[in-house]
Amino acid sequence: MKTLLITGANRGIGLEFCKQYAAAGWRVLACCRNPGKADALNKLAASYPDLIKPHALTVTDHAQIEQLTRTLADETIDLLINNAGVYPAADKLGFGHTDYVEWMAAFNINTMAPLKMVEAFVQQIARSELKLIVTITSQMGSVDDNSSGGSYLYRSSKAAANMVVKSLAVDLKEKGITSVAFNPGWVKTDMGGPNAMITVEQSVSDMRKVIASLTLTDTGKFIGNDRLVIPW
Numbered sequence: 001m002k003t004l005l006i007t008g009a010n011r012g013i014g015l016e017f018c019k020q021y022a023a024a025g026w027r028v029l030a031c032c033r034n035p036g037k038a039d040a041l042n043k044l045a046a047s048y049p050d051l052i053k054p055h056a057l058t059v060t061d062h063a064q065i066e067q068l069t070r071t072l073a074d075e076t077i078d079l080l081i082n083n084a085g086v087y088p089a090a091d092k093l094g095f096g097h098t099d100y101v102e103w104m105a106a107f108n109i110n111t112m113a114p115l116k117m118v119e120a121f122v123q124q125i126a127r128s129e130l131k132l133i134v135t136i137t138s139q140m141g142s143v144d145d146n147s148s149g150g151s152y153l154y155r156s157s158k159a160a161a162n163m164v165v166k167s168l169a170v171d172l173k174e175k176g177i178t179s180v181a182f183n184p185g186w187v188k189t190d191m192g193g194p195n196a197m198i199t200v201e202q203s204v205s206d207m208r209k210v211i212a213s214l215t216l217t218d219t220g221k222f223i224g225n226d227r228l229v230i231p232w
C-alpha cells in the first residue's frame with residue numbers, strides 16, 4: 001500500500017488530493033493547521049478510517065514539523081505533496097502597496113516550508129517504493145511566462161520555490177528521489193476563485209495521472225497538469 005503525506009489538506013486542492021488518493025486505496029497522512037476545525041477533512045477521514053489520518057501541522061512551525069517527523073518515524077512516504085500555500089492579500093493592491101511583512105510570511109509558507117518538509121522527511125521518502133516529492137508552485141512563478149507583471153509577493157515566493165525544487169532534484173538524485181514543481185492550472189478554490197478555468201476534481205485528477213507517470217528522468221522539471229513542461 002502506498003502512502004501520501006500532504007500539507008494544507010483541509011480544503012481546496014489538498015482536500016481533493018486526500019479524497020482521490022484514499023479512493024485509490026492509498027494511506028493518506030493529511031496535515032492541516034487545525035484538525036479540530038477541519039470538518040470536511042474529518043468527514044472524509046471518517047469514511048476511510050483505516051486510510052486517512054489527520055495530523056496538526058502549521059508549515060511555518062519548524063518545531064512542529066520536527067515533532068511530526070518523530071511521530072511518523074516508522075512510516076515510509078511514497079509521495080510528499082507540498083501543497084499548503086498563500087496568495088497574499090497585498091498582491092491584489094498592486095505596485096506601491098507592497099506589504100513587506102506579508103511578503104516574508106508568504107516566503108515562509110510558499111518557499112521555506114517545502115524545503116523544511118523535505119529536510120524533515122527525506123529518510124521516510126528515501127526508503128519508500130516511489131520516492132516522489134511534488135511541490136505545488138504556480139505558473140505565476142515562471143519568470144519566462146510573466147507578461148502581466150504585479151503579484152510581486154506570490155510570484156517571487158513561487159519562483160523561489162521552483163529553485164528549491166530544482167536544487168532538491170540535484171541533491172537527492174543519488175538517493176533515487178524525484179523532485180518536481182507542479183502548476184495545478186487555474187483552479188476553482190478559495191484561492192483560485194469562482195472564475196477559474198477548471199474544477200478542483202479535474203485539476204487533481206489530471207495531476208494524479210501525471211504523478212503516476214513520473215520517473216527519475218523527470219526530476220527537476222516544472223510541469224503543468226497537462227504534463228507539458230513549463231519554462232522557468
Ligand SMILES: NC(=O)c1ccc[n+]([C@@H]2O[C@H](COP(=O)([O-])OP(=O)(O)OC[C@H]3O[C@@H](n4cnc5c(N)ncnc54)[C@H](OP(=O)(O)O)[C@@H]3O)[C@@H](O)[C@H]2O)c1
Nearest residue numbers: 008012013033058059083084085138186187189190191192
Ligand atoms: N487555485 C489555483 O488556481 C492555484 C493555481 C496555482 C497554484 N496554486 C497552488 O496550489 C496550492 C493549493 O491552493 P488552493 O487553491 O487549494 O488554495 P486554498 O483553497 O486557499 O487552500 C490553501 C491551503 O493551504 C493551507 N495553508 C495556508 N497557510 C498555511 C500554513 N501556514 N500552514 C499550513 N497550512 C497552510 C490552508 O490552510 P487553512 O485553511 O488553515 O488556511 C489551506 O489548506 C497552493 O500552494 C497554491 O499556491 C493554486
